[in-house]
Amino acid sequence: MRLYTAEEMGRADRAAQEMGISGRVLMERAGVGMASLALERFSPRRAVAVCGGGNNGGDGFVVARELHRAGVEVEVLATREEYRGDPEANLRALKGLGVRMIRPEELGVSLGRADLVVDALLGTGFSGEVREREAALIRRINASPARVLAVDVPSGVDGSTGEVRGEAVRADLTVCAHALKVGCVISPGREHAGEVAAVDIGLPSEAEVEPSVVLNDAASLAGLIPRTAEPAHKYSAGALLVVAGSRAMTGAAVMTVAGAQRAGCGIVFLVTAAGAAPLLDARLTEAIVEGAPEDAEGHMGEGALEAVLGRAGRASAVVVGPGIGVGEGGRRLVEGIVREVEAPVLLDADAITNLSGSDALAAREAPAVITPHAGELGRLMGAGAREISASRLRHAREAAARHGCCVLLKGSDTIIAEGEKAAVNPTGHVALATAGTGDVLSGVIGALLSRGMGAYDAARAGAWAHGRAARLWLRETGWPAESLIATDLLPHLPRAFAELLEGRPPR
Ligand SMILES: NC(=O)C1=CN([C@@H]2O[C@H](COP(=O)(O)OP(=O)(O)OC[C@H]3O[C@@H](n4cnc5c(N)ncnc54)[C@H](OP(=O)(O)O)[C@@H]3O)[C@@H](O)[C@H]2O)[C@@H](O)CC1
Numbered sequence: 450m451r452l453y454t455a456e457e458m459g460r461a462d463r464a465a466q467e468m469g470i471s472g473r474v475l476m477e478r479a480g481v482g483m484a485s486l487a488l489e490r491f492s493p494r495r496a497v498a499v500c501g502g503g504n505n506g507g508d509g510f511v512v513a514r515e516l517h518r519a520g521v522e523v524e525v526l527a528t529r530e531e532y533r534g535d536p537e538a539n540l541r542a543l544k545g546l547g548v549r550m551i552r553p554e555e556l557g558v559s560l561g562r563a564d565l566v567v568d569a570l571l572g573t574g575f576s577g578e579v580r581e582r583e584a585a586l587i588r589r590i591n592a593s594p595a596r597v598l599a600v601d602v603p604s605g606v607d608g609s610t611g612e613v614r615g616e617a618v619r620a621d622l623t624v625c626a627h628a629l630k631v632g633c634v635i636s637p638g639r640e641h642a643g644e645v646a647a648v649d650i651g652l653p654s655e656a657e658v659e660p661s662v663v664l665n666d667a668a669s670l671a672g673l674i675p676r677t678a679e680p681a682h683k684y685s686a687g688a689l690l691v692v693a694g695s696r697a698m699t700g701a702a703v704m705t706v707a708g709a710q711r712a713g714c715g716i717v718f719l720v721t722a723a724g725a726a727p728l729l730d731a732r733l734t735e736a737i738v739e740g741a742p743e744d745a746e747g748h749m750g751e752g753a754l755e756a757v758l759g760r761a762g763r764a765s766a767v768v769v770g771p772g773i774g775v776g777e778g779g780r781r782l783v784e785g786i787v788r789e790v791e792a793p794v795l796l797d798a799d800a801i802t803n804l805s806g807s808d809a810l811a812a813r814e815a816p817a818v819i820t821p822h823a824g825e826l827g828r829l830m831g832a833g834a835r836e837i838s839a840s841r842l843r844h845a846r847e848a849a850a851r852h853g854c855c856v857l858l859k860g861s862d863t864i865i866a867e868g869e870k871a872a873v874n875p876t877g878h879v880a881l882a883t884a885g886t887g888d889v890l891s892g893v894i895g896a897l898l899s900r901g902m903g904a905y906d907a908a909r910a911g912a913w914a915h916g917r918a919a920r921l922w923l924r925e926t927g928w929p930a931e932s933l934i935a936t937d938l939l940p941h942l943p944r945a946f947a948e949l950l951e952g953r954p955p956r
């Protein structure tokens with residue numbers, strides 16, 4: 450499925466118009482498709498359409514007309530005194546059918562009666578902060594118990610970034626014209642959009658433009674997962690060095706190693722704090738475990754760099770971070786790895802925090818991936834987690850540019866950014882909001898790096914398989930999402946990879 454920013458949709462729209470398809474026809478198809486989905490999903494009896502002054506409002510008039518035709522009792526609030534062009538023609542048609550128009554002061558009463566609200570206030574043409582008059586309408590819509598259908602994008606959400614500009618509608622269903630808008634799949638816009646669908650408006654394929662953000666789907670990953678070719682041995686299948694764990698934190702290392710093993714590496718080495726090594730060696734049957742010097746807190750410090758570099762010579766990729774702890778020794782260890790290791794390196798968790806304020810990554814030539822959540826990216830970028838969470842796409846891209854690496858920003862959306870490229874992963878599930886799932890993810894991506902995938906593709910494929918594994922667990926067990934624990938993902942990774950190898954989209 451295609452993702453478009455507002456600017457890309459505008460270009461595709463202009464290209465279609467140059468081919469002789471009128472904006473009026475596109476608006477008609479959009480509104481008719483949206484109404485039909487609303488009827489199917491909500492079976493409304495009384496609806497209120499809140500229509501703004503632009504083409505989003507114009508779509509809303511078409512939706513209102515179609516609902517009226519289907520026998521729904523419809524009331525319409527048109528916010529502009531005078532309309533022009535296509536919206537004006539659609540409004541006139543609506544009035545011709547005798548649909549009741551309401552004033553802003555009547556909205557409260559109308560919303561109290563309605564079981565469906567059509568939010569056609571602001572679409573892709575909206576910019577800046579929501580003005581007070583519109584913000585008041587948005588608050589009214591959000592206070593209503595009725596279901597909400599958002600036209601193209603929930604009003605107040607930036608359709609190109611997912612940022613909320615002050616106040617934004619919380620929809621149950623957002624129906625986008627032609628392509629999903631980027632802002633409907635990136636948090637916090639994603640949570641405002643509810644369920645997301647696109648309607649075909651008959652845009653010719655010649656009018657399509659190159660999207661700047663792609664949906665990370667199985668079809669786009671098919672054929673990218675390397676297979677182990679004969680004559681093979683464990684090293685040619687992918688040798689991963691994991692640098693993880695500390696005396697008081699061993700589970701993170703177990704999950705990272707196990708994730709890597711199920712994602713197909715031939716051999717996994719683990720370098721961990723000396724005090725954690727015996728226990729980890731006993732738990733990790735197939736891995737080769739080595740203890741490295743630790744400090745008084747049981748963290749590996751700079752003294753562990755020698756052990757790491759010794760092993761790194763045999764590894765085709767290195768993962769560093771889960772459970773290593775934060776401190777000056779850790780910072781020097783991570784900086785040393787970033788500086789010295791020539792194989793692709795993935796930095797997760799404490800490794801990212803340890804690099805706060807460091808420019809080691811920017812100076813590195815060889816491939817690197819970082820897999821922060823908003824808090825970790827905030828520490829790396831000198832910003833707060835809130836600030837990162839409010840503008841996820843922008844921060845992921847800025848971090849990738851500033852540190853010259855691939856960034857996978859974790860969350861309900863999971864954004865992967867490198868250079869000009871950006872992808873949003875759709876397979877994630879709330880079940881993953883549990884400790885340790887991030888450790889499994891770093892092992893999975895590390896394995897793919899060790900098997901020869903490029904940083905961006907490995908991060909994309911890893912995120913896809915990781916989310917998919919959670920969904921397969923849910924399907925197989927039928928258990929509540931809240932019951933998933935990180936190690937549950939492990940037996941489902943192979944099936945997720947089988948699907949990726951086939952390039953088969955999830956059912
Ligand atoms: N492109 C296509 O192919 C197709 C596009 N289609 C549809 O068109 C939509 C885009 O329409 P668009 O470009 O007319 O803009 P739109 O979203 O209605 O916003 C303009 C209105 O918002 C207002 N406004 C702006 N900023 C504001 C603020 N900060 N705070 C408050 N208000 C603010 C602005 O007010 P003004 O500044 O003019 O006073 C004006 O009234 C798109 O989302 C889709 O639904 C479909 O019909 C099918 C084909």
Ligand SMILES: Nc1ncnc2c1ncn2[C@@H]1O[C@H](COP(=O)(O)OP(=O)(O)O)[C@@H](O)[C@H]1O
Binds near residue numbers: 798
């Ligand atoms: N609500 C959610 N929806 C989808 N995926 C989620 C959600 N919450 C967390 N995740 C995923 O779960 C993982 C959590 O990783 P992380 O925060 O590093 O946890 P830990 O450090 O405990 O392993 C990430 O892959 C993240 O994208």
Ligand SMILES: [K+]
Binds near residue numbers: 568570
């Ligand atoms: K809208």
